[in-house]
Amino acid sequence: MEQTALNLIAIGIFGMTLSVLLGPLLNISPIIPAAATFSILGLATLDNFNFQGKGGTLLLDWLAGTKSEHRDRILYHEAGHFLVAYILGIPITGYTLTAWEALKQGQQGLGGVTFDTAQLSPNALNPGEIRLTLDRFCVVWMAGIAAETLVYGNAEGGKEDRVQLRNALISFGYSATDYPVKERWGILQAQTMLEENKAAYEALVAAMKERASVVDCDRIIQEYSHNSPLTPNP
Known part of the structure; x- marks a missing residue:
């Protein structure tokens, strides 16, 4: 069930x-x-x-949703996904912050940021691009957990993010022993990006709270952020 x-x-x-x-x-x-x-x-x-x-x-x-912390956690979580995806050059197609908004857009769950994942297809990549592209998505999927942890000290969301990460790793031939290593690395990378772009993150949270468009959110991030390259993946 x-x-x-x-x-x-x-x-x-x-x-x-x-x-x-x-x-x-x-x-x-x-x-x-x-x-x-x-x-x-x-x-x-x-x-x-x-x-x-x-x-x-x-x-x-x-x-x-009658509790403000629940709404705020979702907001901070999804803003983490949004900011890190933007920094890593992954196109964002939309976002939702409630189950009702997600349902209206044909999605499941309590909310989420949607990306253009065409570049993650194994058929669209040459061998030299596969690892870098997968690493970028690993960090983006773990960014919500990283954001919640930075703000609240722990993360209540992220179950679906972990499932997405594990499914992607399976499709690229990784073993089960690689999952926790990739998760921890992704969370640490995302935390670093969020901390280095704190002003952009706070401005993005404020914009998403008012349901600003993806274009406006992109513009706000561009005003405040600077690039944060990935460190080597173990």
């Missing part, structure tokens, strides 16, 4: 348990919490099989 569906089921079970405990004190009929719980479970199952968990993602994102 999708994680969002499991979360909805957990909410339903918790709600039913709480209602059983508090029902007698509040004079609530046991039929009401039972019906509500079964409804939640039914909707979670329907969403998982018919809508690939998108409904649950929207609901959970809306509930979490």
